[in-house]
Amino acid sequence: MVEFNLLLILLYIICSAVLISFFSKQDKWKALLITSLVFYYLLVGYKIVFLVLLSYVIYELSFITHRNLSKTRTIVLIILIPLVIFKITNTNSHFAEYNAKSIQLLEWFKWSSLFQIMGLSYFTFNGISYLMDIKRKYIEPEKNFFLVLLYLTYFPAIFSGPLHRAKYLIQQFKSISVSDTSISKGMRLILWGLFKNMVIAQRIFSLMNHLLITEISGFYYLIPGGLFFFYLYCNFSSFIDFFQGISQIFNITLKDNFGYRVYFSSSRQEFWKGWHITLNEWFRDYFFFVIAKYDKKRKYTDLLLLITFILIALWHEFTLTLLIWGIMNGLWIIFEKKVDFKKMPYPRFRKATGYLYHLLFSCILALIFISPNLTGVFEKIFSNAPYFPEQFIQKQLTNTLIIISSFAIMDYHYKKAKNKRFDDYLQDKPILNRWFIYIKMVLMILVFGISAGIDNYYTLF
Structure with missing residues (x-):
């Protein structure tokens, strides 16, 4: 299991807060740049030099894009090269790697390892997205x-996953401040993220691993x-909450990436509207819509939708399983677009059965996602x-x-x-209710938390 040490994160917050106090109001963002690069270096080592150089390439290409719009596609392909090399050369099973490895500060150099960089x-x-938005004159x-x-290496964002447009994030960097309110709001999100990760997510992961090494089979293998x-x-969203909280301390609002109760979706369409929201928006805006504009008669919409999901899958890992x-x-999405379940009678019954229908097939897809052997999965079931x-x-x-009760609280x-x-939800509560929730979560973390670190599956992608 990959873990981030909480001491490292605490040091990042303290160092950033202290360093910010030495800069004038308009230059406070420079403090976050310094701490982001330093703490990123602690995780990826010498490879950060490659990212700084690539950032400069993107910076220079932005002016070329602005002057010559016709070169944008070539420029985008150039920027994609390191990521494609990383995906092709990283042949390990992400699930096996997640169980076996922790974050290493340095690796022995080989030709492809330069591109194997977290984030x-x-x-x-x-x-x-920065270059495309310039092309579109946004x-x-x-x-x-x-x-x-x-913008490209901001420490809290690069490890938590929400993709941000440059206009949204750079504008906030220019107005950084620390106040009692920002600290309070940030600490609430950090506490909420720790509770979801250390008490719920890590315990579910432990339970699942113990179950996978048994002889469980048939319908029960869906569990x-x-x-x-x-x-x-719980894992993905807790990491978002945690780093949203860190950013909020400096009055930077990172976007949400998961619907609050998306696990109770009654259809796959509803699920994908609330799952990895910013990644889906990225593929929608910078791939699907770009290609779809050439399909004026909308003959190939379903095909483009299928290709989009294939690309999302291969972004996770270049394997037959993920394909x-x-x-x-x-x-699944195309099927639901053809068969409109909303037109079916008995709305309450339809929604209740929709939960079970979606959960059932989600269990199968989840097993496919983590399995290196598809034949074995279907034989087991x-x-x-x-x-x-x-x-x-x-x-x-x-x-x-503990998992059931903690999940029910969440x-x-x-x-x-x-x-x-x-x-904001806690801010609206009476102070006694608010502190009751604080104390409840702190006690549950101290008593039921498994480890002293927070783990994040997202770092593998």
Whole structure:
């Protein structure tokens, strides 16, 4: 399991806050640039030099793009080269690698290792969106290279996943400040993220791994798939909350990336509207719409949709397994567009059965996502006799009860919060209620938290 040491994150916050105090109001962003590069270096080592050089290339190409729009496609392909090399040469199973490796500060040099950099996907996609937005005349090229460098390497964002447009983020960098309110709002999100990660996500991951090494088979084999489905949500979204909180301390608002109760989706279309939102928006705006404008009669919309999901899958990993996973997701969406479930009678019954329908197929797709052997997955589910190890329940009863109760607490607060971000949701509560929630989460982290670090599956992509 890949973990970030909380001490490292705490040092980042303290160093950034202290350094900001030495800069004037208009230059406070320089403090975040310095700490982002230093702490990024602690994780990726000498490879950060490559990213700085690539940032400068993007900076220079932005002016070429602005002057000569016809060269934009060639420029975008050039920027994609390092990421494509990384995906092609990284042949390990991401799930096996996640179980076996922790973050290494340095690696022995080989020709492809230069491109195997944590956060490279975020860096590349933001670089492309920056150049494309200049081409579309949404923004002007930023004249200050170091602001572009901060946009591409901002420490909290590059490891938490939400993709941001340059106009949205650079504008906030220019008005950084620290106040009692920003600290309070930030600490609420950090606490919420720690609770979801250390108490819920890590425990679900442990339960799933213990279950996978048993002889579980038949219909019961879908249970590990369901656990991974819920684990991914708690893991991904907790990391977003955590780094949103760090940024909020400096009055920088990072975007949400996951719908609050997306795990209770009643269709695949509803699910993808709230899952990895900024990545889907990126593929929509910079691939799907770009190609779709040539399909004036809309004959190939379904094909383009399928190709988009295949690209999303291959972004995760260049493997046959992920290719099939992408095809299945695309076909699922196309099927739901052809068969409009909303027109079916009995809305309440339809929604309730929709939860079960979506969860069932999500379990299968989750198993495909983490399995290096598709044949083995389908044999386990469809060929083997149903078997569930009864002794497993006895051994994992305490862990299971902690997961269920903690997840229920999380879902309760999300249901009450509705569309409000968690820090704003708490701000609206009476002070006694607010502190009760603080104390409750702190105690649960201290008593039920598994490790002293936060793990993040996203770092593998």
